[in-house]
Amino acid sequence: MKLYNSLTRNKEKFSPAEKTVTMYTCGPTVYHYAHVGNLRTYIMEDILEKYLIYLGYDLKRAMNITDVGHLTSDGDSGDDKMLLGAKREKKTVLEIAEFYTQAFFGDFEKLNIKKPDIVIPATSRINDYIDIISSLIQKGYAYESGGNVYFDTSKLSKYFVFSRHLAENLEVGVREDVGRDQNKKSPNDFVLWFTKSKFDSQELKWPSPWGTGYPGWHIECSAISIKELGPKLNIHCGGVDNAFPHHTNEIAQSEAFLGGHWCDFWFHVRHLKDETGKMSKSKGGALTLSTLVEKGYSPMVYRFFCLMSHYRKVLSFTFPALDNAKAAYEKLLSRILPLIEDKTDSAIDKEAFKFHKAAFVSALGNDLNTSLAVTSIYDVLKSGATGATKLCLIADFDKVLSLDLIKNAVSYGESQKLIESGAEISANGAEDELKILIEKRTAAKKAKDFAAADKIRDKIREMGYAVEDTADGVRLKKL
RNA sequence: GGCACCAUAGCCAAGUGGUAAGGCAGAGGUCUGCAAAACCUUCAUUCCCCAGUCCGAGUCUGGGUGGUGCCUCCA
Numbered sequence: 001m002k003l004y005n006s007l008t009r010n011k012e013k014f015s016p017a018e019k020t021v022t023m024y025t026c027g028p029t030v031y032h033y034a035h036v037g038n039l040r041t042y043i044m045e046d047i048l049e050k051y052l053i054y055l056g057y058d059l060k061r062a063m064n065i066t067d068v069g070h071l072t073s074d075g076d077s078g079d080d081k082m083l084l085g086a087k088r089e090k091k092t093v094l095e096i097a098e099f100y101t102q103a104f105f106g107d108f109e110k111l112n113i114k115k116p117d118i119v120i121p122a123t124s125r126i127n128d129y130i131d132i133i134s135s136l137i138q139k140g141y142a143y144e145s146g147g148n149v150y151f152d153t154s155k156l157s158k159y160f161v162f163s164r165h166l167a168e169n170l171e172v173g174v175r176e177d178v179g180r181d182q183n184k185k186s187p188n189d190f191v192l193w194f195t196k197s198k199f200d201s202q203e204l205k206w207p208s209p210w211g212t213g214y215p216g217w218h219i220e221c222s223a224i225s226i227k228e229l230g231p232k233l234n235i236h237c238g239g240v241d242n243a244f245p246h247h248t249n250e251i252a253q254s255e256a257f258l259g260g261h262w263c264d265f266w267f268h269v270r271h272l273k274d275e276t277g278k279m280s281k282s283k284g285g286a287l288t289l290s291t292l293v294e295k296g297y298s299p300m301v302y303r304f305f306c307l308m309s310h311y312r313k314v315l316s317f318t319f320p321a322l323d324n325a326k327a328a329y330e331k332l333l334s335r336i337l338p339l340i341e342d343k344t345d346s347a348i349d350k351e352a353f354k355f356h357k358a359a360f361v362s363a364l365g366n367d368l369n370t371s372l373a374v375t376s377i378y379d380v381l382k383s384g385a386t387g388a389t390k391l392c393l394i395a396d397f398d399k400v401l402s403l404d405l406i407k408n409a410v411s412y413g414e415s416q417k418l419i420e421s422g423a424e425i426s427a428n429g430a431e432d433e434l435k436i437l438i439e440k441r442t443a444a445k446k447a448k449d450f451a452a453a454d455k456i457r458d459k460i461r462e463m464g465y466a467v468e469d470t471a472d473g474v475r476l477k478k479l
Numbered sequence: 480g481g482c483a484c485c486a487u488a489g490c491c492a493a494g495u496g497g498u499a500a501g502g503c504a505g506a507g508g509u510c511u512g513c514a515a516a517a518c519c520u521u522c523a524u525u526c527c528c529c530a531g532u533c534c535g536a537g538u539c540u541g542g543g544u545g546g547u548g549c550c551u552c553c554a
Contacts, residue, residue: 011495026554027554028554029553035554037553037554038553038554042554045554081552160482162482162483162549163483163550164481164483181551190551191551237554239553239554240548240549240554241549242553243549244551245550246553249551268554270485270554271547271553277548278553279554280553281552281553305491308491308492309491312485313492316490316491318490320489320490320504321491323503324490324491324502324503324504325491325502325503326503328491331502332502334516334517363493366495369493371491371492371501372492372493372494374492374502375492375500375502378502379500379501382501448512453512454513457514466514466515467514467515468515469511469513470516475515477515477516
């Protein structure tokens with residue numbers, strides 16, 4: 001497959017030497033619910049992972065859970081986000097972490113995102129961080145200053161890997177509202193270990209050769225990745241905003257520690273934005289999956305919405321756009337349903353199967369072109385292939401897309417269950433009343449009293465159902 | 480101020496030098512007491528603008544314009 005690599009700014013052929021592909025994902029800082037923008041990134045990473053598995057690779061994927069060390073600023077200032085969350089909710093840091101980690105993976109389940117095989121809370125690997133930091137100091141890549149340990153970026157021949165910044169220009173380019181940490185030799189340097197007394201109120205502290213304290217944000221990903229996935233990493237994923245400083249710093253540490261090239265591909269997912277710009281957890285009030293569900297959008301509708309766009313494009317989130325995706329998704333299900341209900345035996349047309357599968361594989365093979373991959377479902381539906389072939393192809397594509405196409409087509413069919421004469425209405429408190437109304441309406445129609453029939457239809461609509469006449473009887477559709 | 484990315488219909492979007500896919504929405508039709516559903520038809524002489532290269536440009540080059548992101552909180 002071809003995959004865009006942020007490191008080279010090019011689409012490159014992804015052809016790992018080994019059959020086992022290693023993939024690392026920056027997990028969430030669990031101080032609050034994930035919002036739909038965060039989730040977009042994980043959905044797209046899920047497609048990457050499942051596509052690689054679909055192609056026959058074995059995948060080994062690890063993710064961290066940041067439950068310590070993520071400050072609101074990266075210098076010797078700022079507060080720990082976890083601590084802030086704990087204060088806000090009057091709970092301990094560990095309780096907060098536990099709660100939001102659960103919520104995070106709950107969203108994964110709802111969105112059919114595969115949970116990585118290896119999930120490591122940052123607090124569980126403190127000794128590894130200390131080992132790496134000690135080694136970095138020994139090799140001359142890190143120094144102690146003002147009680148903290150910093151990474152010395154001046155020791156690197158190239159620090160800014162994702163942009164064309166020149167280190168000496170940075171002073172010019174630096175944002176004005178950012179405070180300077182006077183302990184740093186260079187503004188580019190970043191903290192590996194904090195021991196400053198300002199964190200005395202911190203619940204989580206660990207002893208280290210440099211004093212009691214806790215790790216900086218960037219070290220956890222390097223340490224977990226190297227330990228779990230080895231010194232060579234195939235793909236590192238994350239949101240674009242992490243390219244700098246987080247990923248840049250990860251590369252600096254990891255390569256200084258390993259003494260050579262570390263990760264081949266950097267997969268960065270662009271942001272979801274709303275009317276106000278980028279969605280951001282720290283801005284607060286961001287939209288969560290549960291909110292969408294409360295508003296009547298199933299998680300699959302959101303997943304479909306994301307797949308219709310491309311991961312390297314900024315996607316604008318608006319409710320009309322989501323309605324669009326909902327209509328498209330439901331219409332798609334309604335076109336799949338007859339294929340499932342069709343009980344006539346038909347053989348699988350192997351040629352047609354191969355042809356459509358090839359189109360699907362090549363769509364995703366071109367830098368994960370998910371909207372083209374979705375189009376290939378429509379091409380299958382429109383084709384002259386047998387029902388069995390179509391169904392088989394859709395099930396096959398859904399191994400990667402994970403839109404629950406078959407399962408939801410069935411429940412979609414049930415949700416607008418046919419109510420033939422005498423058939424029961426499925427469990428619902430109002431069923432008797434509904435049944436009587438439908439019978440009355442049918443009688444009115446028979447008597448050609450259409451005004452009365454329409455009145456009853458309006459009444460049923462008020463109860464939350466649309467009545468539709470079909471050749472066989474009446475169809476009730478939940479609104 | 481520096482760096483990067485993006486610009487195709489109302490919206491999402493394909494397109495990788497050969498004459499604008501697909502989806503949703505919209506319009507018209509068939510069917511229906513009317514609706515709904517389903518099906519059929521339709522929907523960009525043009526791809527932000529201006530120059531250039533080429534037989535040929537949405538695609539390549541240069542210059543604009545607009546949007547977005549990053550420049551120590553973010554997926």
